[in-house]
Amino acid sequence: MYGVGVLKGLWVTIKHYWGTYLWDVLAYLRREKLLPRGIAPAGTAKRLEPRLEGLFTVQYPEERYRMFDRFRGPLVQLRDPETGGPRCTACGMCERACPHGVIFGIEGEGKGKEKRATQYHYDVGRCIFCRLCVEACPFDAIELSREYELGSYERNFVWDLEKLLSMGDKSGIQHAGDHW
């Protein structure tokens, strides 16, 4: 460790130091389209690779990580692709399965197989993201999304059916239980 080893260590770090400036230049050239893709680490997915070279800082508000597929975010309602309405039939299985009482106030309209939900309430503030409701749903109508930016300025933690459907559209989830 004494002797030449310390000098070799210094050489390694100074190579890293100058290397970051080189990566900066390459990223700039790539942004200005002067260089073909695949040379500088672009996109957040590339930066999660284990053998990455170059700067791995993700500049947060401008670039965001997309969470992995089985990530448990807040609940969303999925749409029926034919009718465009909710798949949920207001059967109440999720309400019964939830250990916390986070899902409440479920109402539906229609008879038999045509019954669809009209009211549905979900309290994001008290959800523990255990996914028991999704497992209980017989119609694959709900799923946990991959949203992680949940901070808000007001205490509006109870989401109704409209919000859940719009969050579902935003999350891009096609089917419940895709990755499990």
Next chain:
Amino acid sequence: MEFINNIFTNLMDWLGNWLLTFLPYWLMRLIIDFIVIVAILGFAVVAVLFLTWMERKVVARIADRIGPNRWGPFGLFQPFADAIKMLIKEDIVPAKADRWLFNLAPVVIMIPALLIYAVIPFGDGMYATDLNIGILYMVALGSITMLAMLMAGWSSDNKYALLGAFRSVAQLVSYEVPMVLVIVSVVMLTGSLSMVKIVENQNIPYILLMPVAFVVYLCCAAAEVGRSPFDLLEADSEIVAGYFIEYSGMKFAMFFLAEYINLFAVSAICTTLFLGGWKGPILPPYIWFLIKCFAVIFVLMWFRGTWPRFRIDQMLDFAWKVLVPLALLNIFVVGVVTKVVTNEWIWLAVMLPLNVVIAIAALSLLGQAQQRRVVEAREIAARGWPQRT
């Protein structure tokens, strides 16, 4: 060219002459000295703010990441954000702490750090005062810092703070010795303790004459300031901030700033002693001084980003068993060569190879000692650890 080189000295002369037309001499001197002091202290504090930014960026780049880049272009306003944060923190004094000492320690650590700037020549004729015991003054100020550390550690009424203070003082005292020995060899080459004369006499920068002394001084400087790899005293994973564990808010900011002020001062001294101060071909002298100073600071930050920490016994080992013999050997070589050879340039031809030989010998001895330790450890492991009977 001459005008730009001497712009500050000319400015002060002109101002002095103008003031002399309507003020008595003593008042003019008072005002001029006051302006010089304010300028130097202002420069020191601004340089230190810039240093905190530079440290975060350099250490980040070494680790393949970008440092702060949100506040201001390239994150240049980050130190102001840090300063505001420290100003608005609550100032907590432990109930059983010794209030006088507790409040006095940050002051006592800040003042010697700032006082060092009085003797450093920033350029040709740009110094606050030309003490003819300049170097001795600086070493003495380094010792006052130890007093402040003990005050901080004792008055916190916290045994870990006290332990940290003990270790700090042990480290600082051990590393003062090789530092003073290296300074002695520089003074032997110059013939004067005054920093201004040391720079003036360096037609060949002393780093070329005594590179081993430069390396020893760099290690001692890093240890005096308490930087990695010698930062056992204040590393969060070791002793949670050591002797200033109980400080918060502005008092902590004082310790923090004092460390960086010491860092800049110590690099400025290294530049003056070894790299030739403000001497350089084309650019104005103060620009050369700043370039050299920041080069030394970059090297110290490079050390911080590269090496793991020493343990306290390894640190003291290194000081007493490696640096002190090297410094003494250096004094011996300098003494013999300056008496035997009279021409400066022949000094270079003689001392540089001698230093290289000393460096190689030292490194090989250290390597052999390490090998012996490794072999010994393996034997002990093979034999089985001592059993309790």
